[in-house]
Amino acid sequence: MMKKNHYSRRTLLKGGAAAAAASALPAPMIWAQDIKNVTLRQVGTGVSAFNEIAAKAKEDIGITLEMTALDSDATAQRVATQPNSFDIADIEYWMCKKVWPTGNLQGIDTSRLKYYGDIVGIFKNGKLTPESEIAQGTAPHTVGFVEKSGDRKFAGEETGYMTLIPTVYNADTLGIRPDLINRPINNWSELLNPEFKGKASILDISSIGIMDMAMVCESMGEIKYGDKGNMTREEIDKTFAIFTEAKKAGQFRAFWKTFDESVNLMASGEVVIQSMWSPAITAVRARGIPCIYQPLEEGYRSWGNGLGIAAHLSGLELDAAHEYLNWYLSGWVGGFLMRQGYYSAAPATSKLFMTEDEWGYWFEGKEAKGDITSPQGQVIEKAGAVRDGGSFNERMGNVACWNAVMDENQYMVRKWNQFIAS
Amino acid sequence: MRKLLHIPNIRSWLLASPVTLVLSFFLLLPLLMIVVVSFWGASEYAIYPAFQFENYEFLFTSSVTYTVFGKTFVYAFITWAATLLIGFTVAYFLVFHVRSQTWQIALFLLCTIPFWTSNIIRMISWIPFLGRHGLANETLISMGVISEPLEWLLYSDFAVILAFVHLYTLFMVVPIFNTMLRIDHSLIEAARDNGATGFQILTNVIIPLTKPGIMIGSIFVVALVMGDFITVRFMSGSQEANVGRLISNDIGLLQYPSAAATSVVLLATVVLTIAIMLRFVDIRKEL
Numbered sequence: 001m002m003k004k005n006h007y008s009r010r011t012l013l014k015g016g017a018a019a020a021a022a023s024a025l026p027a028p029m030i031w032a033q034d035i036k037n038v039t040l041r042q043v044g045t046g047v048s049a050f051n052e053i054a055a056k057a058k059e060d061i062g063i064t065l066e067m068t069a070l071d072s073d074a075t076a077q078r079v080a081t082q083p084n085s086f087d088i089a090d091i092e093y094w095m096c097k098k099v100w101p102t103g104n105l106q107g108i109d110t111s112r113l114k115y116y117g118d119i120v121g122i123f124k125n126g127k128l129t130p131e132s133e134i135a136q137g138t139a140p141h142t143v144g145f146v147e148k149s150g151d152r153k154f155a156g157e158e159t160g161y162m163t164l165i166p167t168v169y170n171a172d173t174l175g176i177r178p179d180l181i182n183r184p185i186n187n188w189s190e191l192l193n194p195e196f197k198g199k200a201s202i203l204d205i206s207s208i209g210i211m212d213m214a215m216v217c218e219s220m221g222e223i224k225y226g227d228k229g230n231m232t233r234e235e236i237d238k239t240f241a242i243f244t245e246a247k248k249a250g251q252f253r254a255f256w257k258t259f260d261e262s263v264n265l266m267a268s269g270e271v272v273i274q275s276m277w278s279p280a281i282t283a284v285r286a287r288g289i290p291c292i293y294q295p296l297e298e299g300y301r302s303w304g305n306g307l308g309i310a311a312h313l314s315g316l317e318l319d320a321a322h323e324y325l326n327w328y329l330s331g332w333v334g335g336f337l338m339r340q341g342y343y344s345a346a347p348a349t350s351k352l353f354m355t356e357d358e359w360g361y362w363f364e365g366k367e368a369k370g371d372i373t374s375p376q377g378q379v380i381e382k383a384g385a386v387r388d389g390g391s392f393n394e395r396m397g398n399v400a401c402w403n404a405v406m407d408e409n410q411y412m413v414r415k416w417n418q419f420i421a422s
Numbered sequence: 423m424r425k426l427l428h429i430p431n432i433r434s435w436l437l438a439s440p441v442t443l444v445l446s447f448f449l450l451l452p453l454l455m456i457v458v459v460s461f462w463g464a465s466e467y468a469i470y471p472a473f474q475f476e477n478y479e480f481l482f483t484s485s486v487t488y489t490v491f492g493k494t495f496v497y498a499f500i501t502w503a504a505t506l507l508i509g510f511t512v513a514y515f516l517v518f519h520v521r522s523q524t525w526q527i528a529l530f531l532l533c534t535i536p537f538w539t540s541n542i543i544r545m546i547s548w549i550p551f552l553g554r555h556g557l558a559n560e561t562l563i564s565m566g567v568i569s570e571p572l573e574w575l576l577y578s579d580f581a582v583i584l585a586f587v588h589l590y591t592l593f594m595v596v597p598i599f600n601t602m603l604r605i606d607h608s609l610i611e612a613a614r615d616n617g618a619t620g621f622q623i624l625t626n627v628i629i630p631l632t633k634p635g636i637m638i639g640s641i642f643v644v645a646l647v648m649g650d651f652i653t654v655r656f657m658s659g660s661q662e663a664n665v666g667r668l669i670s671n672d673i674g675l676l677q678y679p680s681a682a683a684t685s686v687v688l689l690a691t692v693v694l695t696i697a698i699m700l701r702f703v704d705i706r707k708e709l
Binding site: 077201409418 | 466486489550553554576655658659667668674676
């Protein structure tokens with residue numbers, strides 16, 4: 001489960017030629033000389049733990065990044081219980097809701113963030129456009145600010161201190177095999193449609209799976225939730241009753257827990273409709289198998305990641321952490337992650353690091369003019385392809401709920417275990 | 423020092439001490455720790471020392487516990503029966519039908535070849551074979567035996583038990599083969615001279631004399647199946663649960679005390695099962 005990347009000077013020297021080429025371009029800013037020897041330990045979920053990011057950080061600002069990737073529960077536990085074991089926490093916003101009250105992270109002064117103005121509204125006032133409605137669940141802006149650095153309580157509105165610097169986020173939906181379904185799919189309720197008996201799947205990660213379940217139950221018209229992101233016990237019971245019945249009737253082929261399991265289920269045709277993550281769709285398509293990240297009428301289930309600074313950081317290390325956050329938002333990382341199918345929190349800066357065609361395909365939902373490649377250079381789309389769900393505004397503007405942590409979380413987890421064992 | 427060595431039995435004590443120490447540190451102490459933690463409490467992020475019965479209370483009052491333990495026994499029993507049948511037959515063939523010792527050893531080694539790879543690989547390799555568009559279904563369809571792919575081949579109890587049998591049959595073959603080799607062939611000749619049929623020889627001579635081997639193999643298989651969680655997770659597509667999965671889920675959610683309590687109950691169940699099995703055969707006497 002653990003992945004460690006350590007970049008020595010040697011690997012840096014190897015990339016010397018690339019560095020020379022990069023320095024010919026105007027550098028985003030002049031980085032302090034003395035932070036070069038600082039090592040920052042970043043712990044987080046695997047979403048944005050890429051070797052390329054650590055290598056590029058070393059190259060651009062000189063800091064050494066040691067990344068540790070864990071699963072969601074383990075990450076949240078590490079941040080909550082071992083405050084001195086990390087310097088930077090790369091966590092989801094719903095985890096922030098759980099771990100911030102422990103006091104292990106420090107508020108980040110927005111006046112020290114050079115690109116604060118470029119961060120999208122979702123992470124400031126919750127609104128993508130002035131008219132957009134705020135979705136249910138743990139919306140990032142509700143846990144994104146505190147009144148002052150040491151505050152344990154969230155401000156709920158824009159202040160001068162952020163809990164996390166937003167980095168990547170996306171709108172998730174169901175993945176389908178159009179060649180095996182042969183008809184349009186428009187609603188979440190299709191997951192439990194008897195037509196797909198024995199050919200459906202859902203992810204076996206309780207905190208995310210429950211949200212997908214809620215989208216399905218609401219779409220079926222079976223349950224009207226007060227707040228999908230914070231269900232009552234009664235709502236939890238009803239949701240599981242519906243899914244347990246479907247499970248017993250043989251609706252599901254399997255449940256998946258890891259990224260590659262979801263890819264294999266879809267690629268082998270065992271499953272034709274299931275909860276899925278964006279890069280998994282790309283992985284299925286990379287095998288030449290048609291797979292669509294199907295936009296649905298009820299909207300998307302969304303998630304957001306951010307970087308937090310550990311409370312114990314001070315002095316030079318704290319400066320380095322700020323440099324790192326500024327670098328993170330300055331565009332290269334955003335461009336890199338956008339090519340994975342995620343969105344950058346400061347899209348305007350990322351645009352500078354993407355070709356016009358890439359920007360058009362990934363962000364604006366335009367038809368690709370040439371081949372679209374993954375960050376590793378593999379061709380994933382040919383000219384003429386359009387991103388599923390369209391543009392940034394169409395996708396992020398249609399979020400129905402955010403990943404969340406409920407007050408009844410422990411009750412829900414026990415119910416989840418029963419559901420799997422039933 | 424010399425005086426010390428004259429204390430009665432001191433040599434035996436000294437000789438036994440290394441293994442005692444190793445077992446205490448690496449077996450007894452961790453087990454004790456698990457028992458202790460099973461009484462602790464847990465919040466979402468931390469476990470705290472306490473002495474409470476909450477974990478056990480939840481375990482024994484939840485209907486899931488009983489279904490899951492029931493399922494674990496079902497898996498163990500069917501796997502045991504299947505591995506015994508196959509294991510006994512293979513061992514019987516090797517010992518009584520293969521005459522030359524060289525061939526016996528060669529064929530025996532052949533049985534172990536699959537075990538040169540990791541058991542996860544052996545298990546996962548069934549998945550593409552049994553899948554909806556897998557080799558088994560495609561072959562059956564092209565032969566005209568079936569018209570629709572068989573869904574129950576994969577992600578089902580059938581798949582779980584198939585994988586168990588595949589993984590653990592060797593643990594049955596080895597001890598049975600070993601005890602069968604020691605059967606004095608003159609006993610069989612004597613039985614035949616006294617007019618016993620082949621079947622009578624099997625039931626009256628060979629099976630009774632092979633009992634210790636059967637029992638050792640059975641203990642291996644039962645203990646392995648009851649403690650497994652990964653086979654059930656992969657082969658059932660996470661749709662079925664045995665006790666091992668219950669424990670692994672708890673660990674994933676950082677509920678260590680609850681996982682410890684389940685482990686203690688599982689341990690007690692396995693020990694009890696094996697104790698009952700040992701009532702039938704005294705393996706020490708017959709080894």
